[in-house]
Amino acid sequence: MTVTNPILQGFFMSNAEQQAQAPVQQDENQLIAERRAKLAEWRKTGKAFPNDFQRENTAAKLLDGYSEKTAEELSEMPIEVKVAGRMMLKRVMGKAAFATLQDLSGRIQVYIARDKVSEAVYEDFKHWDLGDIVGVVGVLMKTKVGELTINATEIRLLTKSLRPLPDKFHGLADQELKYRQRYVDLIMNEETRLTFRARSAIVSSIRNYMVGHGFMEVETPMMHPIPGGATAKPFVTHHNALDMQQFLRIAPELYLKRLVVGGFEKVFEINRNFRNEGLSPRHNPEFTMMEFYEAYANYHTLMDFTEGLLRHAAREALGKEVFQYQGRELDLSKPFHRLSICQAIQREQPCFTDEQLADVEFLKTKINAFGEKVKPGGLGSLQLQLFEACAEAQCWEPTFIIDYPVEVSPLARASDSNPEITERFELFIVGREIANGFSELNDAEDQAARFHEQMKAKDAGDEEAMYYDADFIRALEYGLPPTGGCGIGIDRLIMLLTDSPAIRDVILFPSMRPE
RNA sequence: GGGUCGGUAGCUCAGUCGGUAGAGCAGCGGACUUUUAAUCCGUUGGUCCCGAGUUCGAAUCUCGGCCGACCCA
Numbered sequence: 001m002t003v004t005n006p007i008l009q010g011f012f013m014s015n016a017e018q019q020a021q022a023p024v025q026q027d028e029n030q031l032i033a034e035r036r037a038k039l040a041e042w043r044k045t046g047k048a049f050p051n052d053f054q055r056e057n058t059a060a061k062l063l064d065g066y067s068e069k070t071a072e073e074l075s076e077m078p079i080e081v082k083v084a085g086r087m088m089l090k091r092v093m094g095k096a097a098f099a100t101l102q103d104l105s106g107r108i109q110v111y112i113a114r115d116k117v118s119e120a121v122y123e124d125f126k127h128w129d130l131g132d133i134v135g136v137v138g139v140l141m142k143t144k145v146g147e148l149t150i151n152a153t154e155i156r157l158l159t160k161s162l163r164p165l166p167d168k169f170h171g172l173a174d175q176e177l178k179y180r181q182r183y184v185d186l187i188m189n190e191e192t193r194l195t196f197r198a199r200s201a202i203v204s205s206i207r208n209y210m211v212g213h214g215f216m217e218v219e220t221p222m223m224h225p226i227p228g229g230a231t232a233k234p235f236v237t238h239h240n241a242l243d244m245q246q247f248l249r250i251a252p253e254l255y256l257k258r259l260v261v262g263g264f265e266k267v268f269e270i271n272r273n274f275r276n277e278g279l280s281p282r283h284n285p286e287f288t289m290m291e292f293y294e295a296y297a298n299y300h301t302l303m304d305f306t307e308g309l310l311r312h313a314a315r316e317a318l319g320k321e322v323f324q325y326q327g328r329e330l331d332l333s334k335p336f337h338r339l340s341i342c343q344a345i346q347r348e349q350p351c352f353t354d355e356q357l358a359d360v361e362f363l364k365t366k367i368n369a370f371g372e373k374v375k376p377g378g379l380g381s382l383q384l385q386l387f388e389a390c391a392e393a394q395c396w397e398p399t400f401i402i403d404y405p406v407e408v409s410p411l412a413r414a415s416d417s418n419p420e421i422t423e424r425f426e427l428f429i430v431g432r433e434i435a436n437g438f439s440e441l442n443d444a445e446d447q448a449a450r451f452h453e454q455m456k457a458k459d460a461g462d463e464e465a466m467y468y469d470a471d472f473i474r475a476l477e478y479g480l481p482p483t484g485g486c487g488i489g490i491d492r493l494i495m496l497l498t499d500s501p502a503i504r505d506v507i508l509f510p511s512m513r514p515e
Numbered sequence: 516g517g518g519u520c521g522g523u524a525g526c527u528c529a530g531u532c533g534g535u536a537g538a539g540c541a542g543c544g545g546a547c548u549u550u551u552a553a554u555c556c557g558u559u560g561g562u563c564c565c566g567a568g569u570u571c572g573a574a575u576c577u578c579g580g581c582c583g584a585c586c587c588a
Contacts, residue, residue: 089553094548096548130541167527176582371587
C-alpha cells in the first residue's frame with residue numbers, strides 16, 4: 001500500500017517500518033555502563049532518586065554572606081546550611097575529600113570527612129561521579145587558604161547522572177554539540193549561562209520600558225490563514241478540524257494594527273516569527289521580534305523612541321551605553337545617525353553625484369560593480385540595492401536609514417512630499433538590520449491598491465510577495481488613526497549586547513539539521 | 516551554490532617520511548584527613564566520519580560522498 005499523505009503515513013506503517021523510523025539506539029559506552037551499574041546498586045537500597053531533600057541555601061548567597069567571616073568566627077558560631085547541586089569537581093584524599101557543587105547561583109566547595117559523615121556514606125560518596133546531583137547538610141568553615149567551604153555532616157546522592165560530562169577543565173568545545181545539547185553547554189560553560197541570563201534580563205527590561213511608557217502587551221495569532229506583515233516565505237501547516245491550510249506567522253503586524261483600529265492605541269508583542277529561509281550566523285527560521293504600534297505617532301517619534309529603548313536596554317543589561325562588540329567599540333550614547341538611502345551611499349562613495357544616483361543605468365552598473373545581481377525594480381528599488389551592496393555593512397554606528405521606496409514598503413505611508421518614497425526607516429547597527437519602522441498606511445483604498453500590486457508580483461513569480469488580506473482591508477475601512485509602528489529584532493539586539501557573533505549563540509535551541 | 520579549514524577514546528587534543536593508535540582529563544584498582552584542573556602508582560577503553568582507489572602496507576596519499584565551522588554568493 002502506498003500512502004502519499006504524510007499526515008496519514010503513520011497510521012498505515014507496518015511494525016517494521018515503524019521500527020525503521022524509531023529513534024536510533026542511544027550511544028552507549030563503557031563509562032555509561034559503569035554508571036548504570038552504580039545506579040542498579042543504588043536502586044537495590046529502595047531509596048534511589050529521593051525528592052525529600054529541601055535545600056535552604058544557594059552557593060552565591062552563602063559566598064556573599066559569609067566570605068568575610070574569619071575561620072575563628074565561623075567555628076565559634078557554627079552556621080548550619082543545606083545546599084544541593086551538581087558535583088563538578090571531586091578530590092578524594094584518603095579519609096577526607098573535597099567536592100565542588102554547582103547550583104543555579106554558582107559554585108561552592110564542600111568538605112567531606114569520613115568521621116563526620118560516617119564510614120558507610122563516605123564509601124558511597126567515593127563512587128559518585130562528576131555530574132551527579134547531591135544534597136549536603138553541614139556547617140560553614142574556612143580552608144587553609146581562606147575559601148568558604150561547607151563542612152558536611154550529611155551528604156546524599158539525589159540524582160544519578162548516567163552520562164559523563166565533558167572534560168572538567170576544557171569544557172565543551174564542539175560548536176555543534178553546544179547547540180544540539182545545550183543542557184551540557186549550560187552545565188559546563190559559564191559564558192553560555194551568562195549570555196542567556198542577559199537575554200532574560202534584556203527582554204524584561206524592554207518589556208518594563210514598554211509598559212512604563214503606557215504600552216499594553218498583547219498576544220496575536222501565531223497561525224495565520226493568510227501570511228502577512230512582511231515579505232518572506234512562510235511555513236505551511238494544516239488544521240485538521242477545519243481542514244484548512246494555515247501558515248506560521250511571518251510577522252504580527254496586520255493583527256497589531258487591527259488592535260489599534262479597535263482602540264488599543266499603544267500595543268506591543270514580543271514573540272516568535274517564522275520564516276522559511278536558510279540558516280546563517282544572522283538568520284534562524286524562528287526568531288523573536290518585538291513589534292509595537294502607537295496611534296498618533298509617526299516615523300520621527302518612533303525613531304526617537306527606539307533610540308531611547310535601545311539605550312535603556314544597554315544600560316539595564318550592561319550598566320553602560322558604550323561597550324565592545326567583537327573587539328570594536330560601539331557607542332549607543334551618541335544620537336543615532338539619520339540618513340536617506342542616497343546620503344548613506346554618498347557617505348561611503350562621496351564621488352557619486354545626486355544626478356548619478358537618479359540614473360537607473362548608473363545604478364545598475366554600480367550594483368554589478370559591487371558584485372551583486374541587479375534585481376528588477378524601479379529607481380528607488382535600485383537605490384536600495386546599491387545601498388545594500390556598498391553601504392549597509394559599513395553602518396557600524398547606529399544609523400537610521402530613511403525614505404524607503406514605496407515599491408518595497410507595501411504597508412508604509414507614502415511621503416507627502418514625494419509619492420515614490422515612504423515614511424519608513426530601518427535601523428542598522430554593526431552593519432546589521434536591527435529595527436524597521438514606519439508611519440503606517442491607514443488609507444484603506446491605498447492599502448487595497450498596494451495589495452493588488454503585490455498580488456501581481458506574486459503572479460509574476462515573486463514567492464515572497466504579499467497576499468491580499470481582505471479582513472485587514474475591512475479593518476482599515478473602519479478607520480485606523482494615524483499610527484507609527486516598529487519591529488525590533490530581539491535576537492540581533494541580544495547579540496549586540498552580549499557580544500555574541502552568531503544568532504545561534506543567543507537562541508537556546510537553535511534550528512539544526514536532524515542528527 | 517562556491518571557497519577555506521576541520522571530523523582520531525566519553526571530553527580536550529597529538530599523530531613526523533605511508534609501517535598497523537597516543538597523551539591529558541574522565542573511568543576502574545591502590546596510597547593519601549585542608550584539596551583547588553589535588554597529587555602519586557597501576558590499568559580498561561578505538562567503525563581513526565563513510566565508500567572506493569593507489570600500495571606489500573593507508574588515520575596519513577588520490578577520488579567521491581556525509582557532517583560541521585568560517586568566508587563569499
